[in-house]
Each structure stands twice: as C-alpha cells, then as structure tokens.
Amino acid sequence: MTKSPLRIVFAGTPDFAAASLQALIDQQVQNQYQLVGVYTQPDRPAGRGQKLVQSPVKQLALANDIPVLQPLNFKQDEDKRMLAELDADIMIVAAYGIILPKVVLDTPKMGCINVHASLLPRWRGAAPIHRALMAGDTQTGITIMQMDVGLDTGDMLLKASCEIHSDDTSGSLHDRLAVLGGETLVTALEKLRAGEIKAEPQDSNFSNYADKLTKQEGELNWHQSAEQLDRQVRGLTPWPSAFTHCSAGVMKIHAAKVVDLKTDKAPGKILSVSKEGILVVTGQGALQITELQFPGGKRMKAQDALNGKHKDLLQAGQSFFTNDQKEA
Structure with missing residues (x-):
C-alpha cells in the first residue's frame, strides 16, 4: 500500500x-x-x-x-x-x-x-x-x-x-x-x-x-437487589442520573455503595444516616447513598445533605419510593 x-x-x-x-x-x-x-x-x-x-x-x-x-x-x-x-x-x-x-x-x-x-x-x-x-x-x-x-x-x-x-x-x-x-x-x-x-x-x-438511554430508566426500584441498583447508579452517572422519589420530589443519586446486610424492613426504608451516607433497604442487601441532589439544588455529599433544609426527609424510618407507589 x-x-x-x-x-x-x-x-x-x-x-x-x-x-x-x-x-x-x-x-x-x-x-x-x-x-x-x-x-x-x-x-x-x-x-x-x-x-x-x-x-x-x-x-x-x-x-x-x-x-x-x-x-x-x-x-x-x-x-x-x-x-x-x-x-x-x-x-x-x-x-x-x-x-x-x-x-x-x-x-x-x-x-x-x-x-x-x-x-x-x-x-x-x-x-x-x-x-x-x-x-x-x-x-x-x-x-x-x-x-x-x-x-x-x-x-x-x-x-x-x-x-x-x-x-x-x-x-x-x-x-x-x-x-x-x-x-x-x-x-x-x-x-x-x-x-x-x-x-x-x-x-x-x-x-x-x-438501546439509547432514556431519563425514565434512572428510576430506582428498591425491590431490586443492592447490586443491581449500584450498577444502575454507576451506569447512569453522570447522565441521565439515577433517581428516586421522596416527599420533596425527585432526588437524584450520583454515588452509592453496596452494603451486605439482612433486615425485615421494607425496601426503600432508610435504616440509618451517618457521615458515611444514607443506608436504604433494598430487595437484597442495602444501598448506602453517598452523593445526592434535591430538586433545584446542587450535587452534594450525603453528610452535607444531612445538615441542609431537607434533612428531615433523610432520617431513619423515612422512605424512598417509585412514582407509582405511595410513601411507606
């Protein structure tokens, strides 16, 4: 040639x-x-x-x-x-x-x-x-x-x-x-x-x-395993972002990690909050949310969110849910 x-x-x-x-x-x-x-x-x-x-x-x-x-x-x-x-x-x-x-x-x-x-x-x-x-x-x-x-x-x-x-x-x-x-x-x-x-x-x-991504694919179904949800969060970061619903509206989840534990609490229920993150029950294991974003707000560390205006929504016993569910 x-x-x-x-x-x-x-x-x-x-x-x-x-x-x-x-x-x-x-x-x-x-x-x-x-x-x-x-x-x-x-x-x-x-x-x-x-x-x-x-x-x-x-x-x-x-x-x-x-x-x-x-x-x-x-x-x-x-x-x-x-x-x-x-x-x-x-x-x-x-x-x-x-x-x-x-x-x-x-x-x-x-x-x-x-x-x-x-x-x-x-x-x-x-x-x-x-x-x-x-x-x-x-x-x-x-x-x-x-x-x-x-x-x-x-x-x-x-x-x-x-x-x-x-x-x-x-x-x-x-x-x-x-x-x-x-x-x-x-x-x-x-x-x-x-x-x-x-x-x-x-x-x-x-x-x-x-397939081409859609924003709707970002919605987390807490009945899935923590491993599946972790892959969803990572696969959709930075766009279109994983998200869940809370009383304040749609909350984006930018980073999380899998925690291996067993509980009889319902999927979507917040088990605990700490500077390490927000621990949420899933269908298998738990997902610890470490970075999130509320409607109209900026991406932030979970520990910063716990000191913000939405801190009351991030307490143990509160729940995240899908659009077609009522809050547990």
Whole structure:
C-alpha cells in the first residue's frame, strides 16, 4: 500500500470522538495522515440561554485549521458531492450520531471505519458504555470496524480490551475508552497501511443491542437487589442520573455503595444516616447513598445533605419510593 499520507475525513461529535480526532492530529504532525475535512453534527442550542454550542469535535477541528462540514444528513446531492470532492482515502467515524447511507460508505477509496466503544458483537448500538456497566460486565473495550449498512454489524479490524472496575461510572469508563479508542485507531491505521489486518466477520449469535438511554430508566426500584441498583447508579452517572422519589420530589443519586446486610424492613426504608451516607433497604442487601441532589439544588455529599433544609426527609424510618407507589 502507498506510504504517502493518508487523506482522511473524520466524522464525530462528542468528547469521545474528539479523543480519536486528537490522536489523528498528533500523528498528522509526523506526516502520517492528512486530515482533509471533519464532519460533525450542526451546532445545537444548549443551556438556559439556548445559545448555539459547537460540538467538541468542531472546536478541536477549528483550533487546528481543519475544514468543518455540518450537513443535517447526507440526503442532499450537494452533501454527497462535497464529500466526493475531498478525495479521501478513508473516512473515520466515531460517535457521529448520523446514519451514513451506502453511497457515503462507498465514497472513500478504503471505505469507512468506525471506532466503537465495546468488544463487538456485544453491545452494538447507541449506549454501549452505559449498558455494559448496568449489565455487570467486567470487561469491555474498543473495536475498530469496517462499516457497512447495518448497525455496528461490519467486519472487525482490531480490538483492544479494557477492564471495568467495581467503582466505575459511565463517566470514568467513557474517559478511559476515549483514550483507548484514539490509541487503537492509530494502531489500526498503521496496520491497514502495512497490509497487516485481516477483517474478521462478526458472529451475530453473540450480539446484543445497547438501546439509547432514556431519563425514565434512572428510576430506582428498591425491590431490586443492592447490586443491581449500584450498577444502575454507576451506569447512569453522570447522565441521565439515577433517581428516586421522596416527599420533596425527585432526588437524584450520583454515588452509592453496596452494603451486605439482612433486615425485615421494607425496601426503600432508610435504616440509618451517618457521615458515611444514607443506608436504604433494598430487595437484597442495602444501598448506602453517598452523593445526592434535591430538586433545584446542587450535587452534594450525603453528610452535607444531612445538615441542609431537607434533612428531615433523610432520617431513619423515612422512605424512598417509585412514582407509582405511595410513601411507606
């Protein structure tokens, strides 16, 4: 294969994608690659002022003088023409958020490859990091995949594993995988250039789907085990956050830990409160809440909440409950 710099088009939007783009920019300095264009989703309104905000990928591209393109999709002939004119050898996609039609996948000479945050074929789809945590997986990783018209169904080019720690949140795991994604992408490109990669088809018999997250999934059912609830809290931190109901309304739970104990108290009942946290009965064991957030308030340590205006709701004997339950 040619040793001249690869002409690369990059497509991505959030921080996870920006890490892969940064890895390519670092290699571009060494004349390995030539980034001829970056695709990212259109600027979106955000915050209380609803001002248009540039994606992390756009900010990084502009800071490095890389042309940025932001089509709504690739349905317009003009968008397809502009991509073709970039004359890319390869297109790299990481958390772009826009489905690419076959004509786009076929435009670069070497096609399109994807940086996916799981060990495919496990956790195809939109939320692989969160789903791995919520399912109790002990390992995940990065798969560099040749894209086809299916949803994360293309042939695998390279994998790199990452252990899931017992205290990982989706935020901490995301950050490690973002770095690993950039490193694995660079290695895969080197091997592709050297002709050292043999594509491996996915075995769909071992596949499962990482559905897009909804805020409603954050509601804790105290009849589940403490282990299940802990995974739910960690898997949904920092977004969309686990939550429960109390007399003050919806209370978010940002951090907790499993406590192995037996009690005849009803699930959702507060057993005790201390500087270590708020101990709550579950269907099996107890969950000690260590960080929380009341409606309209800020995230805080449980010990700080015990000194705040809602302290009366966090006393032994009080209960948390789901939206369709009455307070015990």
